[in-house]
């Protein structure tokens with residue numbers, strides 16, 4: 001699991017020494033290229049040669065298909081290796097999450113934003129189930145998490161792109177709106193904050209949010225049987241008493 005204080009040079013060193021984490025990966029390849037340029041001081045021609053050599057160790061790599069990406073890595077490796085020390089969630093992002101009217105799905109969505117922002121991408125690898133579960137504090141199976149992600153997709157918050165290669169599913173959940181610079185409504189500044197995000201968000205909301213089963217009104221959960229807003233609870237009680245009399 002990557003730590004919050006995301007240090008590209010640390011990750012790049014691991015890739016340089018151990019190879020790809022899970023087989024050929026475009027993002028990891030860029031980090032490798034940055035390592036060659038900034039740590040070893042290689043220039044374009046040597047970087048390109050080394051990248052092809054490095055990738056060729058992976059059987060799923062195809063030099064012809066990936067030619068464009070190799071070129072991209074050589075060019076973009078000029079950007080320095082960075083370290084990230086804080087990430088923010090904006091008010092608009094929280095408002096967008098709250099439209100889901102499902103507290104667990106909100107936490108998962110915001111966790112995806114945090115992971116993406118930490119790594120400075122607008123998408124999150126579909127392989128990061130454990131990390132998403134840990135940051136969102138959601139205790140569920142991978143299949144259940146998959147159905148939460150489907151909710152986000154239906155709400156037009158994310159767009160999944162997956163492909164199958166050698167019986168191995170790979171891909172990303174692209175986040176459709178992401179603000180890297182805006183004003184912080186919630187700010188995360190350490191590993192501890194990141195893995196406590198579920199509690200931080202709950203505190204921010206004033207408690208565990210639930211939505212009335214009838215009118216979808218937002219409420220703070222008062223107990224496990226709490227499912228209706230006051231109005232609809234009274235209505236149900238009235239109906240129950242009337243039915244009891246008949």
Ligand SMILES: [Zn+2]
Nearest residue numbers: 212215229232
């Ligand atoms: Zn209601």
